[in-house]
Amino acid sequence: xxxxYQNGFFxxxxxxxxxxxxxxxxxxxxSGLKHAGYWFxxxxxxxxxxxxxxxxxxYTIIKAQVSKEELEKxxxxxxxxxxxxxxxxxxxYKITVSGFALNYATPGGLMGGExxxxxxxxxxxxxxxxxxxxxxxxxxxxxxxxxxxFLSIFLYIMIRPVNxxxxxxxxxxxxxxxxxxxxxxxxxxxxxxxxAMKILRHVPFVKRWARDFIEVHREQLDxxxxxxxxxxxxxxxxxxxxxxLELLCRIGAALEVxxxxxxxxxSVNYLQCILILAFTSxxxxxxxxxxxxxxGREGGFLMSVNGLGMTASAGTFVALIVRIRELIWTGxxxxxxxxxxxxxxx
Numbered sequence: 204x205x206x207x208y209q210n211g212f213f214x215x216x217x218x219x220x221x222x223x224x225x226x227x228x229x230x231x232x233x234s235g236l237k238h239a240g241y242w243f244x245x246x247x248x249x250x251x252x253x254x255x256x257x258x259x260x261x262y263t264i265i266k267a268q269v270s271k272e273e274l275e276k277x278x279x280x281x282x283x284x285x286x287x288x289x290x291x292x293x294x295x296y297k298i299t300v301s302g303f304a305l306n307y308a309t310p311g312g313l314m315g316g317e318x319x320x321x322x323x324x325x326x327x328x329x330x331x332x333x334x335x336x337x338x339x340x341x342x343x344x345x346x347x348x349x350x351x352x353f354l355s356i357f358l359y360i361m362i363r364p365v366n367x368x369x370x371x372x373x374x375x376x377x378x379x380x381x382x383x384x385x386x387x388x389x390x391x392x393x394x395x396x397x398x399a400m401k402i403l404r405h406v407p408f409v410k411r412w413a414r415d416f417i418e419v420h421r422e423q424l425d426x427x428x429x430x431x432x433x434x435x436x437x438x439x440x441x442x443x444x445x446x447x448l449e450l451l452c453r454i455g456a457a458l459e460v461x462x463x464x465x466x467x468x469x470s471v472n473y474l475q476c477i478l479i480l481a482f483t484s485x486x487x488x489x490x491x492x493x494x495x496x497x498x499g500r501e502g503g504f505l506m507s508v509n510g511l512g513m514t515a516s517a518g519t520f521v522a523l524i525v526r527i528r529e530l531i532w533t534g535x536x537x538x539x540x541x542x543x544x545x546x547x548x549x
Contacts, residue, residue: 235523242462246528249458256452257303258296260445261340262288265295265324267434267441268332290327297539298323304536307529317341319540331423335430338396340445342431346387347449348484353380355481362474376485391435391442394428397421456480459528463521479521 236243269287288295302316317337324333356373359365365373390398403413417424435442460476 235520236527238520239463239466239524242466243524243527245462246459246524247531249455249462250528250532253452253455254296254300254303256448256455257344258292258299260343260448260452261299261336262292262295263441263445263448264339264343264434265328265332265336267438268336268430288328297542300532301536301539304533304539307533308537331426332430334396334423335427338427339431339434342387342390342395343445343449346384346391347446347453348488349380349383349387350446350450351453352376352481352485353384355478356380358474358481359478362472363478390431392432394431396424396427396431400424453480453484459525460521463524464517467517467520 239246266287298320302320304316305319306316320337320340321330321333324336327333328336356377359369359373363369397417400413400417404410404417454477457473457477457480460479461471461473464471464476
């Protein structure tokens with residue numbers, strides 16, 4: 204990526220991060236950190252491991268985009284061994300963390316991290332393949348969320364009593380998840396790039412740009428869609444591995460809630476923490492247009508813990524610790540944008 208674009212992403216993310224930090228009540232933050240003690244460091248360290256799952260899912264997608272036959276053909280043409288991933292896993296891990304940092308800091312979520320990932324990856328594997336891998340990973344990330352929410356419905360039924368109100372709520376959530384899973388399965392089979400641009404043609408303020416973009420880049424968009432469909436149709440094993448890795452990351456992220464609640468109630472159940480995370484993330488993602496989902500995340504925690512018979516103060520405490528952790532990892536991700544030890548492409 205050109206240095207000016209890299210600096211632009213860094214400056215924008217840093218500006219938003221500073222604004223968000225100034226919104227914190229520092230007295231409340233210090234009190235929460237003292238109460239959390241060493242468990243707070245466990246929460247921060249946990250995400251170093253969880254991002255490995257995210258990077259592994261994306262790495263799996265990139266490797267699966269090129270068949271062994273294609274690599275052998277390219278090797279014969281160039282006379283050199285050709286790799287499907289001409290970069291290290293840890294370089295991709297760095298890009299993954301930075302991409303999520305930009306997503307956290309950007310209103311609209313995917314408007315920040317995904318362009319950054321494409322621009323970093325394009326010099327390594329080409330623009331079309333970089334674009335399709337980023338779109339595929341974003342789809343897989345969201346697809347795993349729908350599976351996480353859907354499976355959490357059955358977990359709730361297993362461990363909690365269900366009255367008429369909760370039955371209605373779970374039915375609505377279930378219908379929403381099934382619709383989301385269906386939409387993404389169609390996207391996996393037929394591609395999503397052209398369809399997404401066609402939707403933008405009807406959105407005010409960007410429809411003229413989208414129409415011109417489709418006319419100029421129709422061939423590239425069709426290529427990207429073919430690459431997206433190829434993962435699901437030709438390499439289903441890699442597709443399943445990527446989805447499972449992302450789903451395991453969602454389940455593992457419940458450890459964060461578990462660690463924090465252990466401070467308040469040593470008898471907390473890990474399955475309850477999975478439900479808290481599931482319903483909190485569902486509510487927060489409905490407010491995707493807010494940087495770091497400000498307000499939505501806190502409201503989600505309060506509703507989730509109340510629905511499971513816990514106190515509102517427990518929800519407030521969990522939300523505070525999670526918010527501080529997010530800000531720390533957003534800062535780490537932005538710093539990683541400025542660190543690039545890879546050798547330049549020959």
